[in-house]
Amino acid sequence: MLHRVIVAIGRNGYERVAPPLAEFEDELVGRLKSARAQDLLRVVDPISQRTLALRPDITAQAGRIAATRMAHRPRPLRLAYGGPILKLKTTQLRPERELIQAGAELIGSDSVTAAIEVLGVAIEALETAGVTGITVDLTLPDLIETLAAGPMPLTPARLERVRERLDAKDVGALAALDGQDYLPLVAAAGPIDRAVARLRLLDGVAPLAERLDAVERIAAAFAGRVGLTLDPTERHGFEYQSWIGFSLFADGLSGEIGRGGSYTILHADGREEPAMGFSLYIDPLVDAGLGQEPSRRVFVPAGSDPAAAAALRAEGWTTIAALGESDDPAAANCAFILRGTTPEPLQPSS
């Protein structure tokens, strides 16, 4: 399943990188704003006496590769990755400590075109994995800060309180807080056409209009292919995203199956670089039994020609060799048996 997703991402020009599972902690918690030391499983390396940390996420590692080893490479730089991550804390929905993450990062741009590319690659990878009924929830992570610093001014202290009320979707408290300017943002959450139409009513708020134009371009690119919603104030889990963030869901799969958005990579010289990316969680797809192709299993009796069995494997058959005369094709779950060079159907015993 991971292979299938990585191949789909790679066909969009994303080059595979393979960051290490364990890194020196100071290198893992560096560059990108996302990595938090308290989320790491740490181990003291008895040889170097330095602290190693197990990665809880591959995005930050890919960002570091873009900012160091691949800093000289032309932009846009497209990187893909996939492999295990280790979580210190688990959730009720996902009690496993170890998860498989795949993803892609487009380094050098956070434009609307970049957002459409990245979201398109994520959707295509999920479709290739057999996922259907995909829904994309868009959010505008830094919208409140942008509005508060401009057309809908808030002092830092009031901004903090307005944010808390928005996170809680607490309309009453927001009004009591004299934050009624922001009330339409709560009411707007929902299917994308309705949400955008409601937000357009906040007439003459320039940064908002620009974001809505972007959201409409994104929505138009995927209309009819996936479901789209907008919650303009949702920021949970998007703490390090800039203007756009998205979560991916699908019919029959519990919880979020991916997320992404725009962000900023910090270079060692202080330079900031725009980027856009996504991560997919592979475990829910595997748990749902997606992408399993039934194998054609043929039992190979003792004394068969090894070349005949090898030829069948090359055609995609799974061959089960007898180890002794008493081996049972049925116990080996085979529906076929090799006779000469031909697989013949086995009759189920009546």
Add this chain to the structure above:
Amino acid sequence: MLHRVIVAIGRNGYERVAPPLAEFEDELVGRLKSARAQDLLRVVDPISQRTLALRPDITAQAGRIAATRMAHRPRPLRLAYGGPILKLKTTQLRPERELIQAGAELIGSDSVTAAIEVLGVAIEALETAGVTGITVDLTLPDLIETLAAGPMPLTPARLERVRERLDAKDVGALAALDGQDYLPLVAAAGPIDRAVARLRLLDGVAPLAERLDAVERIAAAFAGRVGLTLDPTERHGFEYQSWIGFSLFADGLSGEIGRGGSYTILHADGREEPAMGFSLYIDPLVDAGLGQEPSRRVFVPAGSDPAAAAALRAEGWTTIAALGESDDPAAANCAFILRGTTPEPLQPSS
């Protein structure tokens, strides 16, 4: 590369298992004789306050699955695995702490037929990965103990000293030790036909004759396909193997690329179960650039039909989308550009 190897193993009826990267230490250092606590990278889990260990090997984990979760499954049980392992100590040849291991275990038999199957799967997986010029070095790990307990008797104290001299291939010391019975074993190491012929001269030593018959059957199964040698006393790294062990090498690849052999799985009730398996090391194959297929890269100008690009990806093309008018197909390493629905060759600028 790992995917290719795992698929090749799977086509021989080996079912994929995915043991966790980190396990509670007492569970990892359990069952199988191979796992050594001092080789483990350990971390105290802050939540359970138990010690987690990162796996240095997947073989032991597969053995544990066979003895617990799959104890009730019919035998022979065929398991495949692949993924990262973490080494506390590294070698000069392989300074990386993190390596990718793939492998297969055949549980329930350690017969000559099982040995031929397992070695054949290992060779086929390497061949599928593009490895050529494969050599198999066979060894007979418990031969000395078997001979010392039977036809060529040694007291435990003398056995230990004879073993040390054999490990050092120290012929002079072996003779001085009154271990001359064992001298032919040292002299026999080499190409398999010659080695077996020399060992046959040790007339009338029953357990040896039986082993040589087995070695000849294995050699016959792979004659002309791989190089075969026998060193009957080599035991370095085969401490937990029983009657047969093997190392895999190949032209152009430095160091051992795989190993395996027969061993015993200990069940919780004290029962011992014969097994046969192998591990392959994927990193040397990747480092050698094996299995890389050149990708056909096509640049997709802004305004192209997304469906045309998607159709090319479905045919195996890699598409690189323009993010702006200024993007350069050459910088994106594309030899083709999409015109309408057709990739057209790009002329290198002169």
